[in-house]
Amino acid sequence: MVLALTATGAVLTPPANAYADEPPRVDLRADVNRDGKVDITGTTDTAGENTWTVKRGAVFLPNIDDDGKRCPTTGSNGRPLSDAKLAACNDASDNKVNGRADAADLARVLSVPMRGLPSDAKGSVKVTAGAAQSRVFLKRDGKWTPVTSQTRLTRAELRAGIEFGVEGKDVIRDSAKWDGRVAIRLKVTSSSGTSADTVTLRAAPLLTHHALQNTQQLMVTKVRGNDPWAKRQREFVKKLDKESRAAGITKPLVTFEKYGDIWAQDFVEPAYLAMTGPDGRQRTMRVMLRSAQDREAGRELYEKLRGPNIGVVQAKGRDMQGWETLNSYGNLETIPPHTANGRSFPAGRIIMGERKDGSGVRPSKEIRTMLKSQGLQDPLLLDTSWLHVGHVDEFVQFLPADTPRGWRIGIADPKAGLQLLRDAQRDGHGAKKMFSVPGFDEFLPPAETIDDALSSRYLVKDNEMAARKIAANLKVLKRETGITDDEIVHVPALYTRGIVQDSEDTRVPLLRRLGGTDEAPEGARKYGQQKFAERSRAAAPTIMTSAYVPGAVNGILLSRDRYLAPRQWGPVIGGKDIFTQAVTAAYTRAGMKVSYIDDWYTYHLGMGEIHCGTNTLRDASAAWWKQ
Incomplete structure (x- = not known):
């Protein structure tokens, strides 16, 4: 084409039909910079539209909640649905846009309006990657219509610009099979030729919570029955509610009441999905990860919690070789955001326990694969082979701190626990009772003393072993996070083995304590026995222990x-509990105000503490890509 020049050499505007013989230019755009708006007039969403990093790239939500509460929990015959049928229903399991009228769960993709199209122009859209894991809708005449292979776009629609909505059918399960990416291709054909453009989005990563996210609500099981144990447990729930309100938590407790599994930390792990919504505000969906142990209590996540902005994910996988307890979510904690060794974890990093004793037993491969496939919180495995239950929450925690890093590690310290007893014995208090809990003498005849x-025969030896194991795990955490000794809170603790019974040892083995009181309901005793059987089948050569004095690090950050x-x-010496004094001092030095709740008969005798029996819903409003 020859352009006319003026006398001064300036280029004149070409005739309107100068490009009539060239194919129309297609420009498809998504929210690449994650501000909630798809920029079709500027260039803020053009760079990197087909790449994805933690900081940049379009995001869509796996739409696994139930906005309209349409998912049933019973069949037409009134009987409970199977686990598989419970898990099969969510907003992405049909071809409709469910819930809010503004379709806030859909990520938007827009086409730049195409002016001057030939009269025979028409368009088509195809999902070229991730089609099986996603669904694309077309907004037409104010309504959302599923895009199919038969969908055709008119010249008028192409001229005006087209709006698409994208949802995921599931979270990323295995990045080797699907890495979360969905590619959408818009093609326009006319007498002047064919042109196309593609944009890529990625499913929002499924993320677990960390201690720097404020606690918004507590969850706990509330058991039924009129036996003494059940009454104690309900009293615990009342006191927990009081402590929650005193800490400024305004939302009421979420209570699980149907199945009687008191270990609310174990059958569920609260997580979340997030993107910037089309209104520019953070769009966060809570996701309840159900334990892979097939524990019946996990059904209540579907029956009671699933609904608007709350979904449930079940990850199976039974490759535990007799130690199923590692699939409980008391064995999953999250290090707060940090950068170390050239790696950044803006949403924190997961820790889980495994048996590093040559047995090769670790959490389910399916769970580990799913967590790692999110791409942000690559699980770090610690050695919990020395613990009966084998959960990381039995010896380590993470605490907010007014420091440059923003957090500290709280670690159980058996050496400090032994020193408390030795100091008391040195000062002439060896005849004092070891435990001051009312009514416990009947389980430890005669009453056990500090002496x-x-x-x-075992207590000192077991705690020296526990100290070595904890020190080895702490070394790993320091190496992986860069945390220093000054950022570690040492909390006095004591552990005890519970499998070996020896007539020369005055302590009652924990095996006999586990739900072993006559007042414990059958369900609690049965589950306690099951926990022990799982560990016994593992035939571990390593001595395994549980908390002797209630484990202080196994508490709740309110x-x-x-x-x-x-x-x-x-x-109790001089009217004061020496362990309470020492624990309070440790947390006070870390800037924490400590309160206490009795869990001796309800949780401690079952080899758990209040952290094991509760769970927390935390604030996830901060964008994970900006932390």
């Missing part, structure tokens, strides 16, 4: 500066 504990610990019930 008895220190002269025990707010940035308030911590709820299990009541210690240690030796």
Whole structure:
């Protein structure tokens, strides 16, 4: 084409039909910069539209909640649905846009309006990657219509610009099979030729919560029955509610009441999905990860919690070789955001326990694969082979801190626990009772003293072993996070083996304590026995222990500066519990205000503490790509 020049050499505007013989230019755009708006007039969403990093790239939500509460929990005959049928229903399981009229769960993709199209122009759209894992809708005449292979776009629609909505049918399960990417291709054909453009989006990563996200609500099981144990447990729930409100948590407790599994930390792990919504505001969906142990209590996540902005994900996988407890989510905690060794974890990093004793037993491969496939929180495995239950929450926690890093590690310290007893014995208090909990003498005849504990055949040896194991795990955490000794809170603790029974040892083996009181309901005893059987089948050569004095690190972070610990019930000297004093001092030095709640008969005797029996819903409003 020859352009006319003026006398001064300036280029004149070409005739309107100068490009009539060239194919129309297609320009498809998504929210690449994650501000909630698809820029079709500027260039803020053009760079990197087919790439994806933690900081940049279009995001869509796996639409697994139930906005309209349409998913049933029973069949037409009134009987409960199977686990598979419960899990099969969510907003993405049909071809409709469910819930809010503004379709806030859909990520938007827009085409730049195409002016001057030939009269015979028409368009088509195809999902070229991730079609099986996603669904694309076309907004036509104010309504959302599913895009199919038969969908055709008119010249008028192409001229005006087209709006698409994208949802995921599921979370990323295995990045080797699907890495979360969905590619959408818009093609326009006319007498002047064919042109096309493609944009790529990625499913929002499924993320677990960390301690820097404020606690918004507590969850706990509330058991039925009129037996003494059940009454104690309900009293615990009342006191938990009081502590929650005192800490400024305004939302009421979420109580699980149907199945009687008291270990609310174990059958569910709260997580979340997030993107910037089309209105420019953060769009967050809570996701309840159901334990892979097929525990019946997990059904209540579908029956009671699933609904608007709350979905449920079930990850199976039974490759535990007799130690199913590692699939409980007390064995999943999250290190707060950090950067170390050239790696950045803006949403924190998961830790889980495995058996590093040559057995090769670790959490389910399916769970580990799913968590790693999100691409942000690559699980770090620690050694919990020395613990009966084998959960990381039995010895380590993470606490908010007014420091440049923003957090500290709280670690159980058996050496400090032994030193408390030795100091008391040195000062002439060896005859003091080891435990001050009312009514416990009947389980430890005769009443155990500090002298008895220190002269025990196993207690000192077991805690020296536990100290070595904890030190080895702490070394790994320091290496992987860069945290220093000054950022570690040492909390006095004591552990005890519970499998070996020896007539020379005055301590009652924990095996006999586990749900072993006559007042414990059958369900609690049965589950306790099941937990022990799982560990026994593993035939571990390593001595395994559980908390002797209630494990203080196995508590609940109520707010940035308030911590709820299990009541210690240690030796009382001079009118004061020496373990309570020491635990309070440790947390106070870390800037925390400590309160206590009694869990001796309800959780401690079942080899758990209040953290094991509760769960927390945390604030996930901060964008994970900006942390």
